[in-house]
Amino acid sequence: MSIRIGFIGLGDIANLHIQGLQRIEGADIVAVYDLNRDKAVNAAERTGAQVMDSAEQVLDPERIDAVYICTPQFARGNLEETAALRGIHLFVEKPLGLDLGEVRRKEKAILEAGIVHSVGYCLRYLDTVQQARAYLQDRKPHLIQAYRFGGTHPAEWWHRLDLSGGHLVDAATHQVDMIRYIAGEFSEVEGKFGRVSFDRMQSKGTIYDAGAISFAMEQGAVGSLTESCHSAYHIASDVKVFGHDFFIHLSGNGFGLTIVDDTGDETFTSALDPYFEQSKAFVEAVKTNTQEPILSSYSDGARTLAFTLAANRSAEQLNPIRLSP
Ligand SMILES: NC(=O)c1ccc[n+]([C@@H]2O[C@H](COP(=O)([O-])OP(=O)(O)OC[C@H]3O[C@@H](n4cnc5c(N)ncnc54)[C@H](O)[C@@H]3O)[C@@H](O)[C@H]2O)c1
Structure with missing residues (x-):
């Protein structure tokens, strides 16, 4: 069919x-x-x-x-x-x-x-990300550190905050979603953004060049995500999850996974095309008319968006924002 x-x-x-x-x-x-x-x-x-x-x-x-x-x-x-x-x-x-x-x-x-x-x-479909999620299923992280550093999209719309939402909403959203997928839901967010390099270059765009976002999670962990779309000399997209008896590092947009615990230190690399x-x-899913094979539903996407938009709003209001369950 x-x-x-x-x-x-x-x-x-x-x-x-x-x-x-x-x-x-x-x-x-x-x-x-x-x-x-x-x-x-x-x-x-x-x-x-x-x-x-x-x-x-x-x-x-x-x-x-x-x-x-x-x-x-x-x-x-x-x-x-x-x-x-x-x-x-x-x-x-x-x-x-x-x-x-x-x-x-x-x-x-x-x-x-x-x-x-x-x-x-798409990163949810990597076997490394699946493995990290399975590993964390019955473990409780206390700290999450994530970052995404890289360049800009060539299209004009991407450089306008009112059209793209900025690098966090458009690109680092993958790391936000990865955190939610492997470690649970966010409960609070506070964002700060800057435009140092763009301003110096008199860029016509209105997006920020860097952001520092701190957050709390429903299960009690706290964490931070830093991001820049103006980092020519260091490109990285990682999520690190710390527990008292384990450490997980999803590197390179999730293609690399390192798990460290008292059984040793193991590294995996995904060869999949997400x-x-x-x-x-x-x-x-369409052929069988079932939602089951889908790893990111519309509701998932909405919840990840809620976090990134709240980070932007929090920066404007100079206030942390609580996220509804
Ligand atoms: N999942 C991922 O990893 C990933 C990667 C890149 C982009 N994206 C997302 O995909 C979307 C598109 O990004 P892109 O990189 O392809 O952008 P792009 O600028 O390369 O392409 C956008 C296309 O949409 C067309 N378009 C614009 N308005 C339209 C309209 N009203 N009707 C029909 N066509 C219209 C443009 O002409 C253009 O061809 C964005 O939301 C972006 O965030 C996702």
């Missing part, structure tokens, strides 16, 4: 998903739309899909069974709700948006419709 897939937004991330889907049996990309028609035509040439004139045209249940929404977070409109109302299964990229109220409204529509829903927190694994799970 084949499923028919539509794409809305055909930028960098969509192209990675297309490459993955082309290796999965029974996944046919049949309809594509991008505001920039050249990008849609290019994708159509590689997939044999039909180029559509609007997102609305893609979201036709006669045409597709599932849709990948890969437009940036400021450009999703009501696409997710439309897909849900029409019974079209949904894959949507992270972050889910920039307004939590709107995202919660979409979540309700998606859950009520009973469609399969998956959000692009985008491919994520799409494989999504296609399987």
Whole structure:
């Protein structure tokens, strides 16, 4: 059995998903739309899909069974709700948006419709991350330290705080989500952000170049996440989890895992392609009409977004923010 897939937004991330889907049996990309028609035509040439004139045209249940929404977070409109109302299964990229109220409204529509829903927190699909999660299942961390240092996205929208939400909301969200996935839920967050280098360079963008976020977790652990999208000489994305009788280090975006405890010191490296694994799970979920293979639901994505938006808000208000369970 084949499923028919539509794409809305055909930028960098969509192209990675297309490459993955082309290796999965029974996944046919049949309809594509991008505001920039050249990008849609290019994708159509590689997939044999039909180029559509609007997102609305893609979201036709006669045409597709599932849709990948890969437009940036400021450009999703009501696409997710439309897909849900029409019974079209949904894959949507992270972050889910920039307004939590709107995202919660979409979540309700998606859950009520009973469609399969998956959000692009692809690192959850790494075997190393799975192993860290299993290891922590019955252990209690007391401290978490995470960071993400690297560069900027080339697109103009990414450099505008009102369109991307900044590096924490858009990129370091993967580390926030990884913490939630392996170590439990956050209860409080406080963020501080700066623009030292961007200001010196008179950058027209409005995003911060660095952030320092502290947090508390429901189970009592505390921790911090620091991030910079202006770090040319040190690129790293790690999560470290400390307990009184163990230490876990997920390095390189989760591809590396070190576990240290009284049985010794072991290191693992993932050879998986998380985008491919994520799409494989999504296609399987759609084919079997069950949410089970999906590791990041729409509700998961909403909860990770709630943390990052609260960190931004806390910096504006100069106050820590409690997160609702
Ligand atoms: N999961 C991941 O690891 C990961 C990695 C990169 C990007 N992303 C996310 O994917 C999304 C897109 O990022 P990207 O890197 O592909 O960006 P991009 O700028 O490369 O591509 C975005 C595409 O969307 C199109 N677009 C914009 N508004 C549109 C609209 N209203 N209708 C149709 N098309 C529209 C643009 O023309 C462009 O082709 C972002 O939310 C980003 O955070 C996720």
